[in-house]
Amino acid sequence: MxxxxxxxxxxxxxxxxxxxxxxxxxxxxxxxxxxxxxxxxxxxxxxxxxxxxxxxxxxxxxxxxxxxxxxxxxxxxxxxxxxxxxxxxxxxxxxxxxxxxxxxxxxxxxxxxxVDDLPVLSIKYSAANEDLSATGVEHDGAAATSTNDIADVDGMFSSSSRAPAQPTKSEPVKSRSDFSALPSYSMTNRRHKGICLIINNELYDRARAANKDFKDRRGSSKDADSIKELFSKLGFYVEYQKNLTKSKMDKLVDMMVSFQGLNTYSCFVAVFLSHGENECLNCVDGQDKKIDDIINAFKGDNCPALRGIPKWFIIQACRGKDFNYEVNIQHDAPGDDGHDVERQSDRPISIPACADFYISYATAPGYYSFRNINEGSWFINDLCKVLREYAQKEDVNTMMTRVNRNVALGRVVGSEYGYRRQMPCHVNMLTSALYLTNVRQSQI
Known part of the structure; x- marks a missing residue:
């Protein structure tokens, strides 16, 4: 499409x-x-x-x-x-x-x-809906300090003195029949399969003009292109918006929630590529938009068109200013608690208490996420790779566990303070298994 x-x-x-x-x-x-x-x-x-x-x-x-x-x-x-x-x-x-x-x-x-471009839902004017009524590693924190900034270098891991750890070989993929005990959402119960909204905040010159210390998110366009290509081939309609101020973000969310054609889609996906901190997205004018406010706008009581429909939010943004350093894990026996772990942020994940949501964060609360200026972010890069290979066979929750493993074990960047890693985090409020395809497709 x-x-x-x-x-x-x-x-x-x-x-x-x-x-x-x-x-x-x-x-x-x-x-x-x-x-x-x-x-x-x-x-x-x-x-x-x-x-x-x-x-x-x-x-x-x-x-x-x-x-x-x-x-x-x-x-x-x-x-x-x-x-x-x-x-x-x-x-x-x-x-x-x-x-x-x-x-x-x-x-x-x-x-x-x-006048700055107003966000306009191009989906309203698309042919697909005419029948409707009417090379270095950076982090996605807002500002980089002298101690936390990772310099731009050639190659994703060239700042590391050793090769990154690699995940062990995965078990063979099970057929979908193995999961038949769990009901799945239908991708054919409505006129259109799905819609994927992408918001790519890449250029932060307006924030800098307001004397706020934001860097441009180099490499984010690579993420956006990968997501657009992936979901287009999965049969989703892609709505792409970029470089939104707080005001534009507010207007766009309101427009999408009230879009009269939204009730013709069997699945809703929203992808946010942005700087972020403290459970907020940093808009390009330096103002914050709370992630909770965005997600809550699509709850069943606010957005009747998506009641009972799976809603997947993918958030590539930092959630704090801490780095996830390596730790040694020693297992003496299954279930043994005698191993060292890094202490995570005490801040709870704030989520709306409603069904049919799946929220994927690039990193755990309180931590930076990483982005390569040529290849895009670690999280989106691995997410696209996993979905291309497994979307015909596995549900979203299983695939995102693969993404967790690939990012956590297969990505690392070194510094004078130690080796830094990243741990994606997901909140599952689905009531059925979410498969992005109903039948096998030839190629994704």
Missing amino acids: AEATDESAIKIDTLDVEDKLKWCKEILEYGRERFGQLEKSESLTEFINELANQKIISGFNKMSLEKLKVQSEVVEELHRILPSKGWDNFKKAREILYTKFPNFKEEGIWDEDK
């Missing part, structure tokens, strides 16, 4: 009425302060008269504006009226504005190119 187009490729003229209205409001908001600085109220009156003459606003609108004595109130009412007139009339109003006030055109007031 073809993946969604990039949001920047969607033109305002092609959007539906609802999204055009959002754009109008955003564009007007961008120029609000400057527009309200017209030196003479006569200039504003002249502009309003021309809007009425061109039938862009009604006579009643003009009268209501003329009754207002304070210029700020006139501007506020005008900003309320114009979006309701539609995108075409807004463009005509802009032509009048630029004719009467050429300096506004020079400054880009009311110019959509000056």
Whole structure:
């Protein structure tokens, strides 16, 4: 199934009425302060008269504006009226504005190119849904200190003085019939198989402009490409968004939850590639978005379209500033507690108390996760490899245990402080086994 187009490729003229209205409001908001600085109220009156003459606003609108004595109130009412007139009339109003006030055109007031792209669900405009109604290792922490930063070096493990430990050979894959005692979610009970939402926060220049210490997440585009290719071949529709501010993230989550076509999908997957800390995602403007808030938005009481439908959240982000150092494990006998383990964070994993969720974190609470600037993150890299090989045979929980093993035992980076590893973490609230394929596919 073809993946969604990039949001920047969607033109305002092609959007539906609802999204055009959002754009109008955003564009007007961008120029609000400057527009309200017209030196003479006569200039504003002249502009309003021309809007009425061109039938862009009604006579009643003009009268209501003329009754207002304070210029700020006139501007506020005008900003309320114009979006309701539609995108075409807004463009005509802009032509009048630029004719009467050429300096506004020079400054880009009311110019959509000056406004950050709004998140737009390209799935709403896809052919697949026309029938619907309407080379170094880095971590994904926000900032790197002089002691915690891992320098960019050639090769994923070139900072290590020894070869990484490798997982032992896995047992042969069992056939699906071996798991027949556990019921599984259906991938064919709805019109479409599944939808995969990908949010890739890679460029943090806005956060740095606000004097916040964030590095760009080099290599994250590799993760995004791998996830897009994987889930497209699995038959999912892919909705791809990138470099979202906190405001955009809020809007996108709201749009997805309320998307009227969401109830035609048998499975929902959301992948977040971002800096993170303290159970939050760091948006590209440096503001935090709580992971709980995102997940809770898709609970059955908030998102009826996904009730009883498996929801898998994949989160590639740091969850703290600790490194997971190696420890020696000595087993004297099965069940013996006489071995050394590294103490994990005391912070509990905060999750919504609801069914049909599966949440995959790249790392345990309180710890960094690692990303290679050329090959992508350890977690997403191994996740894609495992799913390509086992998605036709195993359920998600079994496959993610394989991912745990591959990341924990097969990945390591060295430093003067010791060898650092990573331990993925999963929260399973599924009520059935989740298989991403109902039948074997030729190749993933």
